[in-house]
Amino acid sequence: xxxxxxxxxxxxxxxxxxxxxxxxxxxxxxxxxxxxxxxxxxxxxxxxxxxxxxxxxxxxxxxxxxxxxxxxxxxxxxxxxxxxxxxxxxxxxxxxxxxxxxxxxxxxxxxxxxxxxxxxxxxxxxxxxxxxxxxxxxxxxxxxxxxxxxxxxxxxxxxxxxxxxxxxxxxxxxxxxxxxxxxxxxxxxxxxxxxxxxxxxxxxxxxxxxxxxxxxxxxxxxxxxxxxxxxxxxxxxxxxxxxxxxxxxxxxxxxxxxxxxxxxxxxxxxxxxxxxxxxxxxxxxxxxxxxxxxxxxxxxxxxxxxxxxxxxxxxxxxxxxxxxxxxxxxxxxxxxxxxxxxxxxxxxxxxxxxxxxxxxxxxxxxxxxxxxxxxxxxxxxxxxxxxxxxxxxxxxxxxxxxxxxxxxxxxxxxxxxxxxxx
Amino acid sequence: xxxxxxxxxxxxxxxxxxxxxxxxxxxxxxxxxxxxxxxxxxxxxxxxxxxxxxxxxxxxxxxxxxxxxxxxxxxxxxxxxxxxxxxxxxxxxxxxxxxxxxxxxxxxxxxxxxxxxxxxxxxxxxxxxxxxxxxxxxxxxxxxxxxxxxxxxxxxxxxxxxxxxxxxxxxxxxxxxx
Numbered sequence: 001x002x003x004x005x006x007x008x009x010x011x012x013x014x015x016x017x018x019x020x021x022x023x024x025x026x027x028x029x030x031x032x033x034x035x036x037x038x039x040x041x042x043x044x045x046x047x048x049x050x051x052x053x054x055x056x057x058x059x060x061x062x063x064x065x066x067x068x069x070x071x072x073x074x075x076x077x078x079x080x081x082x083x084x085x086x087x088x089x090x091x092x093x094x095x096x097x098x099x100x101x102x103x104x105x106x107x108x109x110x111x112x113x114x115x116x117x118x119x120x121x122x123x124x125x126x127x128x129x130x131x132x133x134x135x136x137x138x139x140x141x142x143x144x145x146x147x148x149x150x151x152x153x154x155x156x157x158x159x160x161x162x163x164x165x166x167x168x169x170x171x172x173x174x175x176x177x178x179x180x181x182x183x184x185x186x187x188x189x190x191x192x193x194x195x196x197x198x199x200x201x202x203x204x205x206x207x208x209x210x211x212x213x214x215x216x217x218x219x220x221x222x223x224x225x226x227x228x229x230x231x232x233x234x235x236x237x238x239x240x241x242x243x244x245x246x247x248x249x250x251x252x253x254x255x256x257x258x259x260x261x262x263x264x265x266x267x268x269x270x271x272x273x274x275x276x277x278x279x280x281x282x283x284x285x286x287x288x289x290x291x292x293x294x295x296x297x298x299x300x301x302x303x304x305x306x307x308x309x310x311x312x313x314x315x316x317x318x319x320x321x322x323x324x325x326x327x328x329x330x331x332x333x334x335x336x337x338x339x340x341x342x343x344x345x346x347x348x349x350x351x352x353x354x355x356x357x358x359x360x361x362x363x364x365x366x367x368x369x370x371x372x373x374x375x376x377x378x379x380x381x382x383x384x385x386x387x388x389x390x391x392x393x394x395x396x397x398x399x400x401x402x403x404x405x406x407x408x409x410x411x412x413x414x415x416x417x418x419x420x421x422x
Numbered sequence: 423x424x425x426x427x428x429x430x431x432x433x434x435x436x437x438x439x440x441x442x443x444x445x446x447x448x449x450x451x452x453x454x455x456x457x458x459x460x461x462x463x464x465x466x467x468x469x470x471x472x473x474x475x476x477x478x479x480x481x482x483x484x485x486x487x488x489x490x491x492x493x494x495x496x497x498x499x500x501x502x503x504x505x506x507x508x509x510x511x512x513x514x515x516x517x518x519x520x521x522x523x524x525x526x527x528x529x530x531x532x533x534x535x536x537x538x539x540x541x542x543x544x545x546x547x548x549x550x551x552x553x554x555x556x557x558x559x560x561x562x563x564x565x566x567x568x569x570x571x572x573x574x575x576x577x578x579x580x581x582x583x584x585x586x587x588x589x590x591x592x593x594x595x596x597x598x599x600x
Contacts, residue, residue: 017600024573026599037449038495049584050591078449124493124519138519140497141452142526146587152599154573172564190487190515223488225518366445388439388464 002253004160005230008198008245009135009250013118021159021259029059030134030245031112032147035103036064036082042122043085052236054089055151058244061102062086062113063095066361071368101333101359103130104128104136104301108213109335111242112404116233116250120144120153125301125383127224130216131209132239133231133250135196138220158225159198159259160252165203167267172417175211176303176381176401178203178264179218180272185262186222187250193223198252203266204229209238210307217302217342218383222281271404271417276396277387285404291414293377296321297390298402299330299357300364303381306331306339312406313345315422322355327405328355328370330362354409363390372397379414381405426509427548427559428481433465437485439520440581441465442499453488457467457498458505476506482547486538489513489531490520497523504529510549512537512556512567528578532556534567 001018003011011018014025039062046054054060056380070076079097086094095106102418104125106112113119115133120126122144129136139153147153161284186192197219204212212229219227230251239247271285275354298308309329319414329349337359340346346356355370362369364382370392372378378390378397381404383398398414440448441464443457450456462475469475483489483503489511490499500523503511510530512596514537524531532549534556541547545560554567570578590596 007523024571041452045584049588122495138495140495140519140523140526142497142583143522146583149591150587150596150599156571193488193515194518194521220493220519223515223518322470366440384492386436388438388441389492 001260002255002257004198004252004256004258005133005228005250006135006160006198006226007157007256009118010157011164012116019157019399021157023157024154025153025157026152027118028145028151029120029153030114030117031059031107031119032144033061033103033107033119033126034144035123036067036079038122038141038416040082040085041141042088042144042148045141045146049145049149051149054148057089058092060091060148061093061107062091063106064097064100065102066365066367068097068100068360069358072326079123081182099334101335102301102304102361104217105304105332105336106278108132109242109333111239111244114243114245114247115235116247118153119323120147124220125217127220127227128177128213128301129219130219130228131212132235133229135226135228136216137226150254158194158196160198160256160418161192162198162200162258162261164261164263165199165201165266166263167203167265169203169206169266170270173266173269173271174401174403175207175214177272178266179215180282180399181269183218183222183274183280184272187280190223192258194225197222197224197227199227205232208307209234211238211307213305214302221383233277238288243309271401273404273414274385274399276385276398279385279399285400285414285416289416292412293379293398293408293414294326294377295370295372295378296325296327296405296409297370297378298381298405299328299332299362300382301332302383303402304330304336306336306343308381308402309340309345309349310343311403313348315403315406315417316352316354316410317348317361319352319410321409324412325409327409328354328357330357330361330369331359333359352381366390379405379408424552425548425550426481427546428509429479430482430484430541430545431478431480431548432538432543432545433483433485436487436491437465437489438495439490439494439499439517440492442490443496443502447498448494448496452497452501454501457502461502461506471578476517479507481507481509482512482549483508484538484541485511485513487515487517491517495519497527500524500527500529514538515580525574525577528582530570532567534565537565
């Protein structure tokens with residue numbers, strides 16, 4: 001029977017030859033991720049189930065990302081409790097402050113997510129794992145605890161929707177622009193809710209893993225159950241030095257059934273911006289040229305990767321961030337931080353007047369490191385712009401790509417990165 | 423109990439998970455009674471006090487698209503509503519993460535399209551769990567909903583997924599989950 005990649009993964013990891021959308025299956029999970037602010041609850045819930053040992057301690061991945069470095073004594077205490085419990089289970093893969101990164105970045109870059117397998121995490125952007133051909137899914141404490149004990153998780157097999165992406169990427173146009181374009185195109189009409197969103201086509205093949213992560217990451221914000229891109233030679237090369245386990249190539253069958261198929265040609269796609277409060281209220285950058293803002297931010301599990309800072313360094317090389325703009329950049333992991341230092345990107349950014357912070361979710365989680373205050377207008381390369389998401393409810397958040405943030409930061413107003421030769 | 427009746431609160435805009443449970447409670451222990459005291463505090467000013475939402479005595483919530491969206495895997499949104507006496511939420515669509523959490527707690531999150539357009543806060547509703555029919559007793563309108571899947575009903579009957587799994591670990595049938 002013809003199946004999509006998501007259906008195959010659900011079938012093969014539940015000991016079946018095939019599945020159909022709507023079917024309820026208990027799957028074997030490859031890895032379970034939890035992090036600082038829910039992790040302790042996960043271990044406590046696990047203990048309450050009556051099982052003494054984890055299903056596989058090498059496949060329970062623990063990360064400190066939301067609360068590091070701790071901004072308050074209360075969070076510092078919570079982190080201490082979190083460390084105690086992780087230590088007590090002798091978890092080998094514990095990415096704590098000093099080795100930290102945003103959980104989803106860590107899961108992919110450290111090889112804890114593999115093509116054809118299912119990984120779950122207690123944070124909504126676990127969809128990111130689809131970038132390397134895995135089913136990545138966000139779950140709560142209950143599901144995490146049960147998977148920690150049994151290695152299993154229940155799923156309703158989703159219908160699949162295909163986005164076939166063709167054409168040539170134009171200079172200064174990024175995967176983020178496609179993400180936001182799709183957001184605006186689909187709106188919150190409910191069409192993608194609970195579905196598997198599969199990106200494919202020549203323009204996807206052309207993307208590196210970083211861009212694929214951006215795309216899959218934001219499928220959760222379209223309401224999708226998962227976002228996925230079939231593994232290819234790039235995936236293989238990316239994973240080879242880091243992968244924790246073996247995997248095989250997997251792809252949708254040519255005659256697999258889709259709930260819908262959309263065609264998008266990126267040749268005509270330009271920089272895109274989501275206006276404050278509603279993710280699906282997206283417009284081409286041209287419509288907002290000249291809009292003033294006072295805060296700029298690039299980081300997060302959506303856009304905190306080396307490629308993102310590389311494009312910003314190209315734009316900001318020898319330039320200065322406008323005096324009315326406070327700009328923060330946060331690399332998504334220590335590995336990215338180091339790479340950006342070694343490649344000179346952060347030297348350029350610091351000289352331009354950008355504050356670089358240590359890897360964490362930062363203000364995107366609305367907790368610390370540059371949260372928005374009353375009246376702030378923020379230009380962000382993060383993933384959510386609802387009222388209050390990044391701090392004050394009386395702040396406005398425009399979402400866009402790192403290229404738009406960098407070009408705009410120089411002028412202090414929204415600028416098309418294609419308008420100058422950087 | 424196949425029929426539930428009670429008063430509804432109707433959402434006029436998106437309801438976000440991070441407003442249902444405001445930041446200072448994101449890390450609180452999961453406890454229906456405790457979580458209910460401040461549930462919905464960030465959704466409307468009138469709910470922003472201790473028992474602010476709970477004291478209205480609503481039985482149902484009616485909402486449009488993407489109920490409990492905006493990320494946040496916290497389960498307090500669901501346990502808080504349960505502790506506040508909410509017996510079912512009807513929405514055009516749910517953010518899937520909280521839909522999943524609701525399923526795991528045996529809390530009915532029921533998909534019923536555009537009900538929010540034909541209901542007002544304070545309306546008296548009657549929900550028939552068996553056939554999925556919802557009557558607005560205040561204005562006489564009737565709505566249909568997607569019936570609860572067998573697995574969801576089974577989990578609810580067990581008192582939530584944790585109890586469901588505990589029983590299976592205890593009797594050794596956990597390996598049969600398929």
